[in-house]
Amino acid sequence: MIKDRLTTRERMRRMFAHQDADRVPVVDAPWASTIERWKHEGLPENGDYEAYLGMDRVRLIMADNSPRFPEDVIEETEAYIVHKSRWGAIKKDWKHAASTPQHLDFVVKDRDSWEKAKERMQPDPARIPWDMLRTHYKGWREAGDWISAGFWFGFEVTYSHMIGVPFFIAMAEDPEWVKDIVTTMLDLSIALYDMVWEAGYTFDQVNWWNDMGYKGTSFMSPKMYRELFKPADRKAAEWAHRHGCVVHYHSCGNVSQLVPDLIDAGVDMLNPLEVKAGMDPLALKATYGKSLAFHGGLNAMCYEPPEAMWAEMQRVIPVMMSDGGYVAATDHSIPDSVSLKQYQRFVELAKEIGRY
Secondary structure, eight states: OOOOOSOHHHHHHHHHTTOOOSBOOBOOOBOHHHHHHHHHTTOOTTOOHHHHHTOOOEEEEOOOOSOOOOOEEEEEOSSEEEEEOTTSEEEEEESSSOOOOEEEEESOOSHHHHHHHHHTOOOOGGGSOHHHHHHHHHHHHHHTOEEEEEOOOSHHHHIIIIIOHHHHHHHHHOHHHHHHHHHHHHHHHHHHHHHHHHTTOOOSEEEEEOOOBOSSSBSSOHHHHHHHTHHHHHHHHHHHHHTTOEEEEEOOSOOGGGHHHHHHHTOOEEEOOOGGGTOOHHHHHHHHTTTOEEEOOBOGGGGSSHHHHHHHHHHHHHHHTTTSOEEBOBSSOBOTTSOHHHHHHHHHHHHHHTBO
16 A cells, blocks of 8 residues: 655645645544444544544644634533533534534523624634643644634524524624624634734644525525625635635535635535535646645445445546645545445545556
């Protein structure tokens, strides 16, 4: 077997630049319940699946730009925990199942409650994980890891983590409030990462999560995206590019109709290309492959039977890796139906097929 000759950082740089490398990077994420299963199948107790499987490493710096509401556990059983988050969401998280949380209530419900939350969202060095950076940053750089700054703003964080359904109504009836929320979140993120950067902890990319799609289409029209969210995306991308960073944009669901605007806003790589929602990785590559890189697009529905995934990888990876611009991954989190041995084969095959 040919040995890797590049570090993850070198490999990722070449993908963003649409250049060939030694192979495509392999960067993927399992559900917590998948990690739980894998530990029973031989994964070390520390849960470091990337080291165990020989995957590429993306290190994430997360500064806290929330209102920092007091966190509290309301109810806990063997199966689930109901708790209040620092964003003011009261939610039910399942402990042993691959699932998104069930949101039960929110502190922020309207303009008045938002103004109280907004007062709490002030720049503060205590929002930055300095101890983690002091302990690990030098080792990350020495190992050639890829380092990402996780911004947190926009459509998804607001409806899913802080306001819920009233946010959808506000998008139609009170767009100025929506823009104020999104801008406040982004400006706080920028202020915090200015502190990180100025302290000498530089990074390679800026990423943010903004699930704007569901099955078949997006939650909003391109016109609404342009009015409410694109200005903030552009501002974040411009900040990243001024700092020599690339932009990695995560949006689950079908966001095909928004892709031209995402490119125009400054997005460099799109993830996860959710096939089961209607995204077509090969069509995206053919249409936008000169100006956009891609991460994901391997349909999680193909994991059963395993042979279906191996065939899908043979079909998708050679096309997506052409002229660089591709990171191999599932089109969503790795489900807990996938064994450790099966996923080990996924990584091995991604590296074999993805050789340049």
